[in-house]
Amino acid sequence: MVPPNPRRNFRFWLLVLLLAGSPELGGALRNGLCRGDDAKGTRLEQVRFRDGKGVSRQVSGRVLTEAADGGILVEGQDGRLWTVEPAQLDGRTAGDQSFSPLTPEALSQQLLQELGADFEIVFARHYVVATNAGKPYGQWCASLFERLQGAFQNYWRQRGMEPREPEFPLVAIVLKNEREFARFATRDAGPDAAGAKGYFSIETNRMVLYDLTASGNGPATTPAEISRRLAAAPFNIATVIHEATHQIAFNSGIHTRLADNPLWVTEGMAMFFETPDLTSRAGWRTVGAVN
Incomplete structure (x- = not known):
């Protein structure tokens, strides 16, 4: 974060x-x-x-x-x-x-105008993903985030809390490689963010990450290949899930942007959800599991 x-x-x-x-x-x-x-x-x-x-x-x-x-x-x-x-x-x-939030369609046009013609948009129920890493990876990220969103909401509702639906479409910007991410992050959030695998900005309300499957063999182009490559480096994808959890928590009323949220609560909650579950297409069975 x-x-x-x-x-x-x-x-x-x-x-x-x-x-x-x-x-x-x-x-x-x-x-x-x-x-x-x-x-x-x-x-x-x-x-x-x-x-x-x-x-x-x-x-x-x-x-x-x-x-x-x-x-x-x-x-x-x-x-x-x-x-x-x-x-x-x-x-x-x-x-x-x-006042009303931008629609996903209007927000996507704003993102394309800001980011450039080489980006494309992937829509999901809660997310607008802008990516120049190729649509397959953008779709894979959107699916992962939606599963995490559902798991987060269900987990707390089953325990008597009432997280709300996000008011704004949640933005994820997915860059095609680590070099482009570092350049974007330095400009957007400062040099400290450039060495991360991804981050969520309290100020912009956006999550920024890059294609973790990109390698000398080129990016993965199918969901199975994406999952296979990421499974070989679970710490990397856990970091992305950690930041995605921050975005969900700050947009569901669990945390409040700019308020005095205790660090142990915000970081502890993100760590609680960060263990990857790359095998399920619907649920999220690793909430609270050791990472």
Whole structure:
């Protein structure tokens, strides 16, 4: 999991400290980030600002909280969080339209515009997978994540908890090899993420990974070959499942983005689910198993 980089965005960490120290603000922000379907009546705003690199942006989204100095936390229709300091804010316009997340189709178009023409999209019930690793691997990842999603929801419901369905389509970006991943991760999340097998970003709400089957013999092109190659390196796929669990937990109300979630809870839960189950097509029999 990749938290917001404090050197790139000081206000993210200021908000985290405020959450820990102010029950009133913490409760308001937690409600804003976890309210799910109840938030669909929130007014949609067009927020114009300059990001940390000075690039002018316009984000369609909802303002989750506003600081006394005029700084705001904005959640885009794609689920991304933007912290905007007063000096960065160029304007806000609210209309009559209510906030709603982007549809998977609209989100896929946004991803293709951002990532480039060599990417293609794989749709699943909860996921939009953008990949340049080839459709077979993208489909395999989408199937794996959907099985994990179902196992996660069922596990906690059977124990009396009520995880909610994700409000936003869950985005996974799958790069075709480790080199491209390192280049993308350095730009997206910082150099510390470049050496990982994958990561989930609290800020963007996206998971980023690469084709773990890519080798000198070329990528695997069938589900059976993908599973065979990955079974030879279970630690690698466990890392991907670990990050996928973070994404699910932060989008089902179990954890809250930017809140003071105890590290032992967030990391412990991801480790609890990370043991791979590559043999089942429907269930997930390895929850809590030793990895």
